Amino acid sequence: MSIDPVLLMGGSGAIGHQTARALRAACPDVPLLIGGRDLAKAQQAAERMGKAQGVVIDPHADDLGLGARPVSAVAIFYMDHALAGLRYAQKRGVPHLSISSGIFEIAPEIATYMHTPDASPIVLGYEWMAGATTVSTLSIAATFSRVHAISINALVDEQDTGGPTVAADFEHLNKMLPAALTRRDGAYIWREGEDSKVRFNAVDGTQIQASGFSSIDVVGLAAATGAPNVQFNMATGVSSTRRQGKPMSTEIIIELDGEGLKGEPLHTRHAIIHPAGAAPLTGLSVAMTLERLLGLDGQPPTPPGLYFPYQILDATGFLKRLEEEGGELRRL
Structure with missing residues (x-):
């Protein structure tokens, strides 16, 4: 299936790289936008990932500086205190996943969701290893x-x-x-x-x-x-x-x-x-959450709503992918 690029804000770091790797393993044709403040760094990361493009993110612009460029989802790997990525995702009607905020910082995201609850699916991905x-x-x-x-x-x-x-x-x-x-x-x-x-x-x-x-x-x-x-x-x-x-x-x-x-x-x-x-385990969780949000697993895309990752991820499928990576859930 043809799909617009997934925007990884702060995706040039270790977790962004591992997320891209896990996405590639399951959905090799999904294009990526690697967003950051440093264009050269973002472009270098995109080259390593393949089928990706580096872009500069402007958090002060309503369109993040991306213009009319289409995206299918937004994943954020740093603390987006201005909620620029969330506002952008809601205006575009695409899924939003952020993994870096603390439990004491969810009020702004919840308030933004409550005002437009039907705009897009929002995942509070602050659980340990997402x-x-x-x-x-x-x-x-x-x-x-x-x-x-x-x-x-x-x-x-x-x-x-x-x-x-x-x-x-x-x-x-x-x-x-x-x-x-x-x-x-x-x-x-x-x-x-x-x-x-x-x-x-x-x-x-x-x-x-x-x-x-x-x-x-x-x-x-x-x-x-x-x-x-x-x-x-x-x-x-x-x-x-x-x-x-x-x-x-x-x-x-x-x-x-x-x-x-x-x-x-x-x-x-x-x-x-x-x-x-930690980075590969977190990246696997983020990748599988994005796959479920977008319906890349063959099921219908996730409808608008406010979710924890465990409400999105399928345990059987997750543990199978974890085992394929050499990890495990071991009884002690």
């Missing part, structure tokens, strides 16, 4: 009749920098919101200080010191499962694979407590692992 965590967690939760507690513990290898844009985003998030939004006994609280510090076991059993992190995964998983206790913690250190003398990886430990389908007590512990780090 949906990889929630999709996997909910696939596990299907084996429970009731979920009492969900604990997500993400270990990012200290060598897995993700590029300057990712580093700047995390610096901003940590500065603006040091407390961690958590659901405890059915109420939302903010963990801070000693209350936010936890320990968890990595895939190889090594005990890791972590701190609470305000990820939108918490509210999404609480709403989807009804679990009265949901927390998200993050640590930076040495990944399990690198401790074994192998290349660094990214790992996300998922623990669920509750009742099984027959009412029996049930506790599970799984890990999402990607052998190449």
